[in-house]
Amino acid sequence: MGKLFNEDGRLRDPESLRSIYLGPTRTPRTWDDGGVKMTEQLHEDSGAVGAVVKEHGDGRVDAEVFAQPIAVGGVA
Amino acid sequence: MSFLPSYVNGDFLHDTLSGAASPNWSTNVFKGALFTGNISGQDANAMEQYGVGAYASNQCPDSGTYAAGGTALDTPTLYSPSNGTILFKDAGAASLVWTGVTFAGSNAPRGIAVWNDTLASPNANPIVCAINFGLDIAVTAGTMTVTWNTSYGLFYFQYA
Numbered sequence: 001m002g003k004l005f006n007e008d009g010r011l012r013d014p015e016s017l018r019s020i021y022l023g024p025t026r027t028p029r030t031w032d033d034g035g036v037k038m039t040e041q042l043h044e045d046s047g048a049v050g051a052v053v054k055e056h057g058d059g060r061v062d063a064e065v066f067a068q069p070i071a072v073g074g075v076a
Numbered sequence: 077m078s079f080l081p082s083y084v085n086g087d088f089l090h091d092t093l094s095g096a097a098s099p100n101w102s103t104n105v106f107k108g109a110l111f112t113g114n115i116s117g118q119d120a121n122a123m124e125q126y127g128v129g130a131y132a133s134n135q136c137p138d139s140g141t142y143a144a145g146g147t148a149l150d151t152p153t154l155y156s157p158s159n160g161t162i163l164f165k166d167a168g169a170a171s172l173v174w175t176g177v178t179f180a181g182s183n184a185p186r187g188i189a190v191w192n193d194t195l196a197s198p199n200a201n202p203i204v205c206a207i208n209f210g211l212d213i214a215v216t217a218g219t220m221t222v223t224w225n226t227s228y229g230l231f232y233f234q235y236a
Contacts, residue, residue: 043210045081050210054218062218064171067188067207069163069228070082072089073235 043068079113079186083120084205084231088192091123096198101154101164104194106204108172108222109146110136110179113186113212124203126191131203136185140176142220147172148193155229160236164204165229174220184212188222190230205231 026047028040036056043050046068054062091097109126117130124131126145138144151168172188179185187208191201207230213220224230 041211041213045208045210048210051213053213056218059216060218061214061216062220063213063215064221064223065185065209065213066223067209067225067230068082069225070084070205070207070231071228072084072231072233 079111079115079208080118080120080206082187082205082207083118085124085203086121087123088199088202088204091198091202097195097202099192099195101152104152104192106149106152106190107146107193108149108188108190109144110142110185110188110220110222111206112136112183114182115186118206120206123199125199126189126193126201126203128201131189131191136179137183139178140174140217142174142177145193146188147174149190161232161234163229163232166224170226171221171223173222176217177220178216178218179220180214180216184214185209185220186212 026042028042028049030037030039032038033054036054039053039055040049041051041053042048048068049066051063051065056062088097092099111131112134115130115134118124119130135144136142149166149169149172151166152164153167154162154164155167156162187206189206190204192204193201195202
């Protein structure tokens with residue numbers, strides 16, 4: 001389960017909270033895109049989709065990472 | 077040895093706000109460099125520089141179009157989309173993309189460090205922020221893409 005608070009005790013940013021609501025039990029999707037195998041990989045901490053991996057079948061593997069933005073500070 | 081949770085470097089932020097450092101968030105060159113999960117010694121509250129200390133090693137190896145130091149953001153921008161929020165984003169490109177790369181095993185990137193390749197003082201090449209991908213990303217003779225968040229960019233401040 002992702003954490004609701006950062007290590008400094010502040011509430012995490014909305015993007016992270018939204019990802020947490022998806023839940024740790026979310027099953028990464030896998031689908032076929034014209035013969036290319038697409039697989040979601042989950043962010044280990046937040047449970048959000050951290051990346052999508054594309055396996056072409058000829059050994060080539062692409063990856064797109066979704067960089068989660070960093071929340072700085074907040075209302076104390 | 078592990079990539080820290082994502083952070084904006086506090087020491088660089090302090091230097092910026094105090095005037096000790098004078099980055100231009102639009103015209104300076106900001107690069108994103110990939111590092112593996114073996115990186116060691118990151119410190120969000122100490123001055124960090126590309127090529128020094130934690131960032132002197134454990135960068136993903138040159139492969140395909142990826143070369144040491146990484147790739148520059150297209151159009152770095154400090155932007156205020158609404159009252160109470162300031163964010164740093166790339167207004168010119170949604171992603172950094174490298175083609176024909178192989179990052180496997182211990183060379184798989186775990187995160188990206190964004191550093192200023194323009195500033196020379198008070199510390200050259202300061203680390204601005206580091207984003208942990210949340211997992212190691214392996215690619216084989218393929219395309220590695222790091223896509224920024226469309227709403228919040230690389231990092232953001234909310235002050236109200």
